[in-house]
Amino acid sequence: MDIDQVFAKLSLPQKIKLLAGSGWWHTEEIPDIVPAIRLSDGPNGVRGTRFFNGVPASCFPSSSGLGSSFDVELASNVGKALADECRAKGVHVLLAPTVNTQRSPLGGRGFESFSEDPILNGTIAAAYINGLQSKGVSATIKHFVANDQEFERFSISSEVSERALREIYLKPFQIAVRDSKPWALMTCYNRVNGLHVSEDKRLIGDILRKEWGWEGMIMSDWIGVYSTAESIKAGLDLEMPGPTVMRGKAVERSLISQKLFPSDIDERVRKILELLKHAEESGIPFNAPEEYIDTPELRQFLRTAAADTIVLLKNDKKVLPLSDKVKSIAVIGPNAKVAWTSGGGSARLLSTYTVSPLEGIGKVAKNIGAEVKYAVGAASHSYLPLLDSYIQQHGSESPGALVEFWNEAPSEDFLAPDGQLSANKLSQCAWSTPTLGTNCFLMDGVDATKVNIDCFIRYSTKFTPDESGDWEFGMNVAGRGNLYFDNKLIVDLSTDPEQGESFFGLGTVDKQTLVTGLEAGRAYDLEIRISTSDFAARGSPFTCWGGIRLGGVRKFDGEKAIEEAAKLAKESDAVILVIGLNHDWESEGFDRKNIDLPGLTNPLVSAVLRANPNTVIVNQSGTPVAMPWINEAPTLVQAFYGGNELGNGIADVLWGKVNPSAKVSLTFPKRLEDTPAFPSFGDKGQELGKILYNEGIFVGYRSYEIRNLETMFPFGFGLSYSTFEYSDLQTSAVAADGTFSVAFTIKNTSNVAGREVAQVYISDPQASLPRPIKELRGFTKVALQADESKTVKVDLTREALSFYDHRQMCWVAEKGKFEVLVGASSQDILLKAEVELAGTITWTGL
Template sequence: MASSDRDASATLAKLNLPQKIKLLSGLGWWHTEPVHEAGVQSMRFSDGPNGVRGTRFFNGVPSSCFPASTGLGSSFDVELAHKVGEALGDECRAKSTHVLLAPTVNIQRSPLGGRGFESFSEDPLLNGAVASAYINGLQSKGVSATIKHFVANDQEFERMSISSEVSERALREIYLRPFQLAVKDANPWAIMTAYNRVNGTHVSEDKRLLEDVLRKEWGFKGMVMSDWIGVYSTTGSIKAGLDLEMPGPSVMRGKALERALIAQKVLPRDIDERAAKVLGLLDHARASGIPFNGPEGSVDTPELRQLLRTAAADSVVLLKNEKGLLPLTNQTKKIAVIGPNAKPAMTSGGGSARLLSTYTVSPLQGVLAAAEEVGAEVKYTVGATSHKYLPLLDPLIRQSDGQPGAFMEFWNQPPPGFMKTDPDFNLTPPAPAWSTPTLGSNCIMIDGVDETKVDPVCWIRYSTKFTPDEDGDWAIGVNVTGAGNVFLDGKIIIDLSTNPPPVSLFTGSLPPDTRTVVNGLKAGQAYDLEIRIDNSTYAPLSPFPCWGVLRAGAIRDVNPEAAIEEAVAFAKESDVAILVIGLNHDWETEGDDRANMELPGLTNRLVSEVLSANPNTVVVNQSGTPVGIPWVNEVATLLQAFYGGNELGNGLADVLFGKVNPSGKLPLTFPKRLEDNPSYPSFGNKGQEAGKIHYNEGIFVGYRSYEIRKLDPLFPFGFGLSYSQFEYSDLEVSPISSSGEFAVSFKIRNTGKIEGREVAQVYVSDPQSSLPRALKELRGFTKVQLQPGESKSVKVSLDKYALSFYDERDGQWVAEQGSFGVLVGSSSADIRLQGETKLEKTFTWRGL
């Protein structure tokens, strides 16, 4: 018995049955229940995966935001992932956090998945390898990883009820495989169950998945927790092996579990098994030295900023550079920066992954800094807007004392004249029950409010100084849960109290914001902005404790035609145009799948007209997952930037100006059209059938499907260019051992003129298989750094899984006797070397 198991058993022996039951559900949103009389402390959790938010959605302590997972996955760099994990561990320690709710390794079945940006890849090996490095880095700091969402949680539509109908073979080879790799190679201390059902059973109460597969087959020793509000049974979840219900207070345990015990639907030993796992995680928390109920702080050092910048640059994928326009040189004197994603910093996707960054660098800021170094002039214009909601007010607001943000006041009774311009309120408002400054204009008040002073039903005033950064007419918009009014310099400009908008019960899927246009605002002039909210129609209906949501945004109102004309004029008079387009955290977010792959608004028209005006245009697309690119044949220079975190602007500029030679490779296939995607049409609200989604593509996910159908994608899996060129040679494949191990060796030479890094990918084919298989599957990769003219020998070691498939008839993995093809390439479609090796005798196994 390991020492942690002995410690957990010793603590368990001190607890009575009610205390054990108490351990099995959370304390509020981010803590576990303590049992002080037995020395059991309260552990702290925090959302990830690209940062550490801490204990508050509302008024949280700022944090470092790393590139979204598809960006980190595009680096194909396990050493970088390990460093990112370490940095996240340091941030957790600064926030007194014991458990990070990350990483995410769900498979991107479709480009439309709302949380697709949270996972590393469509390929289970790349997904699991990057996740393992991330986990090892994080846990080296004493912080528990929580790999999620176990399993087949691959869409947002009806995510709490939908049944993912998937074959056992596809489940094993594709969807469970990244979790299995992480358990084997990184030993995560916790796993989070998915909201959905798998083949009819909710995962949080699926004994086969949680006990038979996870614990017995794979030997997982850690704790299993639910996703938030993801427990739907009392007896079922306990018997299945779900240890912890989150968040608290409990809905399915507590008194309900006591009653189940009386009825002997569960037994005391069932409670002991679950409580022991919670205490086992507590042992890790104790060993970490991280304080319990400690303060929350931020980390901001030169070393961390450099890591953020490196990660941002390494997440960029160069897709086209046909004219050799990049890298930009000091010969470039006039640069036009254009596009809806240029001025704001789109650091991450939306939902639980989003956080308040310690600082941000936008693409425009990054280009301005780089251009100054080479003596180039930069002009900016938006060209076209692409927002779903108006961009947040954050960079344009300050409190009355000059500090960033706004001031909020809460009343437990409706103040006289609160909703109108009544002097009774404006001149002598009553003292609020509680007040606080806030840094942002997206206030999700499920936490961070002093509940000892503020009732669930309350009246809220948000006050700030709004200072436009451009002259002109401005669109201002708000979204509130409940009734509300917006005042500018004391006058109502938006009335949401006469006919309040419909109440949205879920904060991740707000209805469209209500907007107005205010004419003739002046850049640099401060205007008094107030938003007043009456949440009395919302709070009683909320499915969890929440004081409501306030989201406010603004943007200079532009005539669409005039905006494109200005962009074209800027492009024509410049040596180079840098056009930054894409999606943002409103379009790609937890809670909503995308309706289509299209870029929003007039983006496509803007791109085509700017390209016509200046062929020396660099198009940068920023999105977490693939988008439609109808102008792909018109553009000569194209980059995919994903969501780059704090340093996204500097990382992008480093690639554009040649400080960093791009080395990213696409971790997921970009299709020419949505209909080509293997999950089409069995995805989302258009694909569901009586509460089910059929995974009709089986094992043929991503590039596996495009190749078997002989269907060319827009850009293949693993594709990415460099400013260097690389030559492959001297392939050698060792014989396969009786247990399935073999090695692939080859040489890579940098034939270019500058230092570069190449991601060499090793694929294996099984042309003699007794069951249908993909034409080839990624089984290994390595990233090699080379000086100009330098050559290195590379060795990639592979194991039995490189040969195998899962035979659901026998419930086991099979490596069949025969010859296997070994293919080494720069992408799934660019194979440079081919060889083969032979397995002399078939063998099978279960478990790891």
């Protein structure tokens, strides 16, 4: 593709058309000149072009787990595998990775980011991007910048000092730009110091493009453009999604008023064409059909990735790895039976398949001749679990339901206000489609040529419970709607429904009810009817035909369930208690209100530990949770969200098929009140639409150390079935340009082969400005056989000695002596040395 030749063929109206997307997942096409580029959500999978009835995809471990691996090779290989997934779905641009600094564990999208530390964050991101782009698929590094909470995310202003902005929040972007050169970047929704980043010329024009020399294409987050001339002048190339709201005719008017000039349009269009050239060179066809990949090799890689992101946090009694000689295994907990592969929001997708912890453990048990018994023990859901595995289409053996659409009410009493569905015959629908799930976000996958946005919808299916008893049902909708069970109204969301957080804040609250006396194996009619007229009038920021979420679970007595779980634990040789969060609690669109485990989880843990002190606790969450029982728990595993192969990955670690080697990329605090951002996060510490980053540069472990606060688990901490010894620290002299190296020996002092993450920190006790006690500046992951020793080297640059001097608006490495600290975590420092920089170095840019 010759960009100049293509550019010369474009008229000004065609150039203006290219400045905004076409629909949700494509750029505009100019027939016979410019094809449409296809984009898709990441970061832990490639959904493709549909939320509703989309093509399944592989789900990879969440980013906080990948960051905890400290494994650049794994991150690169995940990127390569995601590129293959993109190719299968005809996707040229993956909207990933997310590299926002995890400022608080409450952040709804914390699981999407790699770390609280900018060096680890940027280094893993660069490896991921290099892997992805090595196969021709463009990465889109996001969300630039200081997009760290979901509360008022479209309008909130992150009020952050220049030094903290540079050292903490811009730094991971800077590292990735320097080391991987992503082809695209996405701006954030929020403002920084009063100005929306999508129109901030200093951030995206001066710093990103000029100071860092980055040459890629910049797009908005979806519906994240709030101006016309300002965003174009600042350097924002592409408004997403389409159809345009802030460009198109508004650009024409800005040209007439000379707020914009043709040269401004030309600059933006050239960047879009440069991305198009990458798309063409990838060999991925334009407008290709969507497919998925499911091979033995991919399944094995997903399993490896799941295991390699698991952190062993406690193993006091050496219960792990579990013995093959156990004959009875109790699997307990709300996260055991369901495979929670990912957090919620745009990162969530329909997995090609899943392996739950119970299934993974069951496979091992079968191989060793052990018996597995399961007890839920406690509920952990916010919304009731989806009913996907219990539903079947009417008149068919196929799973799922039928969804029908009308443009006008198909009967006078369509929503049956009297609470009883009549036998009236509905008129012929305008369009219908089967679906497999009970969570239908109808923002796509609907035939727009036949169905109006303002429409009437019927969702009908047969529900067959697997347990007799009383069942709870819960529903929320985007629109107004009712749920009928065997033709009787059981949930009314058609009469002034209260707005809630579902469907990115577009849906109602979740309303729940109880249906008594259900029989296992009997099929019951379930029907949902909704009208989207009020929903449309409310003003969705994007095209959407509404939404339906239906959940249900057999009601059980919480205290009795705990008693049953404790009894099972007492009778079993081995107990695996799987607890944690899920996408109900960690999701785009809202922040967590606290770091507590949900429901009766904590009483369940305490009861099971009393019954069997050798219980293995597996916690699954994307970010830290409080653990009031931690001192009584001798064994603890942190599993994050592990993707498709979550259950097999957990089983591999528990039985020692995989020796755990990950270390937490986030500090686990004892209390929420100890977290650095606690006084000013979400709706706390607000000041007229501003959130004050009062902690400055003291984010994550930097804050706990400067305040001398004890943590539950420090940054960089993780155990292994091996033991390691560090020795013989050597440092080279610091060159005039600030480069030097750190070398040391690591020995595996056990009889088990393993891998160790060694971390290099730098301390600057003589700095002219306040600095953290120490900062991570490098790391290496080394594989060692039993009793094997290796000498490893970490090369460092002036950056390792530097801070950002807001007085001079530049980076400074001040002359003087620095401490080099090498250890197994931020708190476990095993080797120390000193280096000296002879002369001060200052610079700007990369």
